[in-house]
Amino acid sequence: MNVPWRLSDRLKGGHFLYDVHFKSQGVKAVLIEGSVSLGFEGVKQAFTELFTDYHEVGAAVSLVHRGVTVVDLWAGSRDKAEAQPWRQDTRSNVFSASKAVVAIAILQLVEKRLLSLEQPVADLWPEFAQNGKQDITVRQVLTHRSGVNAFQGKVPDTAIYDWSMATGLIAQESPWWEPGSEQGYSPILFGWILGELVCRVSGCNSFNDYVAQNIARPLGLGWKFGLSSGELAGIADMAPLKVPKSAAVNNVKSGSLLTNAILGNPQGVTAKAFANPPSLMIGTNGVPWRQAQIPAANGHASAADLAIFYGALADLDDERLLTAEARSWCWEEQTQGQDNVLHCPLSLSLGFMRLLPRNIQSERFFCHPGAGGSLGYADASEGFGFGYATRAMGQSITLDDRADHLLQAVYAAVRD
Structure with a gap:
């Protein structure tokens, strides 16, 4: 133009x-x-x-x-x-660019030998061992090979805003497939699983506390999980990118693949990963979303x-x-x-x-x-x-x- x-x-x-x-x-x-x-x-x-x-x-x-x-x-x-x-x-x-902070938090703890990549998550979080998850390792979660990709049953909308509720539900989940056997991106649960490990291993009261002390403060960053009331006014509102049908062909095609997977199989792993609960799709401009700690997103x-x-x-x-x-x-x-x-x-x-x-x-x-x-x-x-x-x-x-x-x-x- x-x-x-x-x-x-x-x-x-x-x-x-x-x-x-x-x-x-x-x-x-x-x-x-x-x-x-x-x-x-x-x-x-x-x-x-x-x-x-x-x-x-x-x-x-x-x-x-x-x-x-x-x-x-x-x-x-x-x-x-x-x-x-x-x-x-x-x-x-x-959104998922947040996962980089989660990854570095875990890698810092690995480097300090406070946990191991080959260590089962359940060694540090015993409740996680339920329903076939006892052998899932830290490495498998980091590389999206754990099989714990989404909540399988119906989850309340409010669960994503409550750390204890979310991690409690994850502890009860079953893998979607044999852990380690297949690769499947975990858009939301990834953050709570690894974030819970960060809290348990580091002794910090919250994931955001760990980030503030060990990542944000050393670099002078404003990156934050869980905003205070005073910080809400300056946050950008998210809205759909308005493009003509002829534009952004690659993006439309790739987005359609995901949309088709969600609409074509509402009970499948892709639909559940992105839309269970529905608040994952519609709550992102709301105060509860902005003040919660959802490390992956x-x-x-x-x-x-x-x-x-x-x-x-x-x-x-x-x-x-x-x-x-x-x-x-x-x-x-x-x-x-x-x-x-x-x-x-x-x-x-x-x-x-x-x-x-x-x-x-x-x-x-x-x-x-x-x-x-x-x-x-x-x-x-x-x-x-x-x-x-x-x-x-x-x-x-x-x-x-x-x-x-x-x-x-x-x-x-x-x-x-």
């Missing part, structure tokens, strides 16, 4: 500050704010194109390269009425939080989260193949997905996308951590077209 726009750049502290205004037929005037270092202007251009070509309404992108923030941009609105502007520190629900973070977190993992000299020796756990493949829940091929490391943008090759990469499009991503071979946060929810299962578009520009910049 050819869009008339005005660019004013002012050099400040080694960064260019961009004020980009564009207005065209069907496109509202949008102000893009933030900073971009020399050599990374292509990422700014790609971010601008999200609003002109990809129907973005409110989002941010951030990039940390070799320990330095080189891109930090935001634009659009953060509320349903599109009256409140997105700000530098705006946090949104990044309701972390609230900014794009900068995502980039700083992944940037620390991509920089092998930065040992605030994991030592350099332990870092390979993040990118080394543990399992791959057709996923029984997502119905697509998937490669996984210990708690992370191994996804690459189209036509990009690399070695030490890892990430976790969130429902709707948000993404945290690292490439230790190139030394960068990337974060994209959006409130416009697309239909992608794994790598959203918008995130892919941004990453194409990131790789072009770091490899130039």
